[in-house]
Amino acid sequence: MIIGNTKPLEQILSMVEPFDRIVVAGCYGCVTVCRVGGDKEVQVLASALRLARAAAGRPLDVREVTLERQCDPEYVETMRPYVGDYQGVLSLACGAGVQFLAERLTASPILPAIDTTFIGVTERQGEWAERCQACGDCVLHTTGGICPVTRCSKSIFHGPCGGSMSGHCEIAKEVPCGWQLIIDRLRALGRMDQYEKLRPLKNWRSSRDGGPRRIIREDLTQ
Amino acid sequence: MILKAFENGADGVMVVGCLEGDCHYLVGNIRARRRVERVARILAQTGIGAQRVRMVNLSAGEGAKFVSHAAEFDDHIRELGPSPINVVRSKAAAVPAAAQAERPGGPGGPGGPGGPGALRTEAAREQR
Amino acid sequence: MKAGSNLEKVLAAGQFAVTAECGPPRGADAEEVRKKTKHLLGHVDACNVTDNQTSVVRMSSMAGCLILKECGLEPLMQMVVRDRNRIALQSDVLGAAAMGIRNLLCLSGDHQTFGDDPQAKNVHDIDSIQLIQLVRTMRDEGRFPSGKELKGAPRLFIGCAANPFADPYEIRVPRLALKVAAGADFVQTQCIFNMAKFARYMEDVRKRGLHEKVHILAGLTPLKSAGMAKFMKSNVAGMDIPDEVIKRISAADKKDQPEMGIAMCVEMIDQVRKIEGVRGVHIMAIEWEQKVPEIVARAGLLPRPVAP
Numbered sequence: 001m002i003i004g005n006t007k008p009l010e011q012i013l014s015m016v017e018p019f020d021r022i023v024v025a026g027c028y029g030c031v032t033v034c035r036v037g038g039d040k041e042v043q044v045l046a047s048a049l050r051l052a053r054a055a056a057g058r059p060l061d062v063r064e065v066t067l068e069r070q071c072d073p074e075y076v077e078t079m080r081p082y083v084g085d086y087q088g089v090l091s092l093a094c095g096a097g098v099q100f101l102a103e104r105l106t107a108s109p110i111l112p113a114i115d116t117t118f119i120g121v122t123e124r125q126g127e128w129a130e131r132c133q134a135c136g137d138c139v140l141h142t143t144g145g146i147c148p149v150t151r152c153s154k155s156i157f158h159g160p161c162g163g164s165m166s167g168h169c170e171i172a173k174e175v176p177c178g179w180q181l182i183i184d185r186l187r188a189l190g191r192m193d194q195y196e197k198l199r200p201l202k203n204w205r206s207s208r209d210g211g212p213r214r215i216i217r218e219d220l221t222q
Numbered sequence: 223m224i225l226k227a228f229e230n231g232a233d234g235v236m237v238v239g240c241l242e243g244d245c246h247y248l249v250g251n252i253r254a255r256r257r258v259e260r261v262a263r264i265l266a267q268t269g270i271g272a273q274r275v276r277m278v279n280l281s282a283g284e285g286a287k288f289v290s291h292a293a294e295f296d297d298h299i300r301e302l303g304p305s306p307i308n309v310v311r312s313k314a315a316a317v318p319a320a321a322q323a324e325r326p327g328g329p330g331g332p333g334g335p336g337g338p339g340a341l342r343t344e345a346a347r348e349q350r
Numbered sequence: 351m352k353a354g355s356n357l358e359k360v361l362a363a364g365q366f367a368v369t370a371e372c373g374p375p376r377g378a379d380a381e382e383v384r385k386k387t388k389h390l391l392g393h394v395d396a397c398n399v400t401d402n403q404t405s406v407v408r409m410s411s412m413a414g415c416l417i418l419k420e421c422g423l424e425p426l427m428q429m430v431v432r433d434r435n436r437i438a439l440q441s442d443v444l445g446a447a448a449m450g451i452r453n454l455l456c457l458s459g460d461h462q463t464f465g466d467d468p469q470a471k472n473v474h475d476i477d478s479i480q481l482i483q484l485v486r487t488m489r490d491e492g493r494f495p496s497g498k499e500l501k502g503a504p505r506l507f508i509g510c511a512a513n514p515f516a517d518p519y520e521i522r523v524p525r526l527a528l529k530v531a532a533g534a535d536f537v538q539t540q541c542i543f544n545m546a547k548f549a550r551y552m553e554d555v556r557k558r559g560l561h562e563k564v565h566i567l568a569g570l571t572p573l574k575s576a577g578m579a580k581f582m583k584s585n586v587a588g589m590d591i592p593d594e595v596i597k598r599i600s601a602a603d604k605k606d607q608p609e610m611g612i613a614m615c616v617e618m619i620d621q622v623r624k625i626e627g628v629r630g631v632h633i634m635a636i637e638w639e640q641k642v643p644e645i646v647a648r649a650g651l652l653p654r655p656v657a658p
Contacts, residue, residue, distance in 0.1 A: 009267045044264070047225035052268035054229070055306040057314075153461050154432065154472070158479040158528050160521065161458045162513030162540060163587035170587035171463045183521055196524055198483065198532055201436065201476050201495060 001030035001121075002094045003128045004037065004114035012045070012090065013052055015111045016060065019087040024049070024113070025079070025101070026066035027093040034128055036114050037092030039066045045092065045113060061086075070097025076104045083108050136206025136213065142194050144185030149202075151178030157199045224261045228270060231308055234299035236292065237277040244281060251279060269306055274299065352489065352535060353507040355452030356424040357396040360630075361536065361565045365655050366623060367630025369426060369538065369567060370642050371398040372418075374409035380417050383409070386639045387421040393643045394423075395654060396453050398538075398632070401428040405465025412442060415451050426509070427451050430459025435475035436484065440494060443485055447504030455509040455538065456481040479532045482508055486533030508533055512566075513540040514551035515590035523554045530564045537564055538632040541571035543579075543591040545621055552625050561627030568622040569632045572641060573611035576600040612645060619649040 016022055024046045031037025046062040053060035063086060068075045070093035079101075083089060088109040091098045095116040102110040118130040133150045140147060149155045153169050159179030163170030167180045186192050204210065227235050237258050239251035255277050262272040276298075278291045304312075351358060360367045370390055375382035383399075390397050399414035415425030427446050429439065446454065458478045462470050476484065484495050485508050492503045510529045514522055526537065542548045548568070555561050573579050576599045583591040595614070602610040615633075622628045631649075635642050646652055 009264065044225060047229055048264045048268055050229055051225065051265070051270055051307065054310060055269040057310045154458055154477070155474045156458060156477040158477055158525065160516070160518075160525075161478075162511060162516045163460065164517050165587050166517055169461075171461045177517075179521075180518060183518060195521070196528060196531075198479070198528065201480050201484075204475065 001033050001119070002096075002116060003034045003118050003120045003130075004031055004094055004116045006036055006041070006045075006114055007112070009048060009052070012111075012113055013049070016049065016088070016090060019060070020058070021061040021063075021086045023063045023065060023079070023083060023086045023089045025070070025089055025091045025093070026064075027068075027070045027091075027097055028066055029069045029071070029093070029097075031093055031097075031114065032066075034122070035126075037094075041092055042066055045090075049090075067093075069093075071100050073100075073104065076101055079105060134207070135202075135204070137203055139199075142197075142199075143182045144189055144191065144194075146178065146182045146185055148178055148182065151176070151181060153178070157202065224258070224275060225264065228265070228274070228305060228307070231305070231311075232274075233305045233308060234274045234276075234295065234302070236295045237275070238288065238291075239277060239279050241279050241281050271302065271306070273302060274305060353452045353505040355396065355507045357426065357453055358507045358535070360395045360655055363655065366651065367396075367565070367567060368394050368646055368651055368654065369396045369398060369630065369632045370394045370639065371400065371632070371634045371636070372414070372639055373400045373403060373636065374411070374414040376406070376408050378409065383414050383417040384421055387418050387423045389640045390642055391421065391423050392654060393646045393652070394633075395630075396424040396426040398426040398428055398455060401430045401457070401459070402433065402465070404460045405432070405462040405467065407466065412446055412449070412451070415446070416449055419450060424453070425451050426453035426455060428455045428457060429481065430457045431474055431476055431478055431481055432459030432462065433470075433473055435473055436495065439476070439481060440484065440488065443488060443504050443506065444500075444502075447506055448502075452505065452507055453509065454485060454506045455511065456485065456534075457511055478510065479528055482510055482529060482532040482534050490533075507535050509536045509538060510534040511540065512537045513588045514542075514548055515540060515544065516588040522551065523558060523560070526555065526560055526564075527558060530560055534564055536629075537566045539566065539569040540588055541569040541634055542618065542622070543589075543595050545618065547590060548622070549625055552627050556627050565629040566627055567630040567632040568625075568628050569634060570615055570618050570622075571634045571636065572615035572638065572645060573599055573607070574638060575604070575607045575611070576602075578611075612641060612648075615645055616648045619645070619651070 024042050026037050026039055026042035028038060032039070035041065042064050046064045049060055050062055063082070065079065067078065070076060070091060083105050084107065086108070088111060089101060089105065090111045090113050091101055092113045095112065098110055098112045119132040119134060120128050120130045123129050130150055132147060135149050148157055148159065152159055153171050153175065154161060156179065160177050164177040164180055167177055169175040169177050183195065186194055224235050224237070237254060239254045240246065242251060245251040258275060258277040262275050265274055266272040276295060280287055357367060357369065372383070372386040397418055399411045399418065401411040402408055411428050415427045418425040429442065431439065434442070456478045462468055462472060485506060487493060487495055488500060489503050489506055493499050512522070512526050516522065555566070576596060579591055579596050579599055582589050583596065598614065599607055599610050619631055622631060633642055633645060
């Protein structure tokens, strides 16, 4: 899922500073699962904003809503009937959701309440870690299911580098060496033959480097 | 829930949980402590004051201790004075109604004539 | 001859090679580089110029190499893949070769968190092994990796690094094999303090016949003090300094430790010369380049061969 991090309250307060009536919109998608933008977080953030503004003598009127998703048009449309009564929307969705609200609810300023960080997994409760860089050219079948682009700090394709020590990356003890993981997996799967292959230069065109991406499925378009 | 209490005009909130290691729901009291800590941080960041929320651990049989904790907390909150929100609201209430716009989100200030406003404390038993 | 560099000629003639290293200055003063070359002239077959080592910004390796060349010292350019994409790398390969630089060491590069600009964008378009392949393709096939023909193939003697002391050990020789398959002509290892482990590494290298496919130069660093040894042991990734080594240098008085460090370095040169497959030494006397002449002399490696 897409993981994000709540912005500091100070920054959010300065974003909503010019406003007196806002909507705080959460999302039941990824941000609910990673506990940063769902129903509960909407309530907590709305309370915090109201408290701060009440204490400052400038009450803030907050309408709380959590949408099914902010990245599909039909759910965004559900806001249209009332969004015009407010001066702006503070969205707890990922960057895609925030932008989609902005594209469709063009008359309203849309503000991001979270910093969208990465595509990742729940390693254990309260702990999420990055797994995928969305490079558009997946090679996981050749590396034991572990991504060299994401899990290796240097995105090496023939690793590990000379800085790998005791299974961790040179940058920090908490960061496992991606290539140590790959080798352990290949060994466990009996596929070390995949290690000593020279890999061609990566085609980054399918990644963000090639420009903003788009997929059109002719079989699905109307 | 705790934040709502402050929004509604509470000057302080005391949360009571089971003794650590003795919770019927195993770790409910520990999770509660972490959440109370989070609320305290938010109270600090919003200018309300982290000291206005407190968690204490008791067993169901410690009635006397409960009373003494509650009394102590009550004194503590009186010393801190009314929550900044109540101060602001009571000032606003003192302004003639015509000059004051209606604001949703909580009752008007507790201020009656003559005082900075009644102090309120709430003790809430943590429930799961 | 692949590139015709002095280093290549020395190795091709079967002589024990000596290379050293100098770090360019953190400024634009060419004199800083010239000062270092003075110590090394006549004492080494080629000298590496590092490429923003530990991600700390320094004068570029290419510029440093040109200054070395002006001073009559054969340069060995280092290129990391951390900061430049394949377009820039190919371009610099052509530029270096055009300016008469004949040796190139292809490296990953330390992660930028170690430097002063950790906020920089991390490039790593290709890795060091792909860089070796890229340079070899340009040199031997006269074409770019894109497939297009190039006019004027860059003649470079291609090198790579190897670290027998990094983890996991079992992958170190297979990874060297990958580098050799990609086209490496020579190897400079990370500095050796654990001689037993290095000997074991070379045994595994010989088992695969790699010592006959690539020229291996053993990396060595003279210790200035016990403090330096301890620092390197705890703070530098991929470094293996056994306790006996630390004990030995610590046993000397503080003022005698530099001499002890040099003596130990000379001793290690003698030891590696006896290991089959080691074709030379790479002396990394960081900010102590002035000691290289003494080390080389005491190891009995003077005079250096003068290539025809």
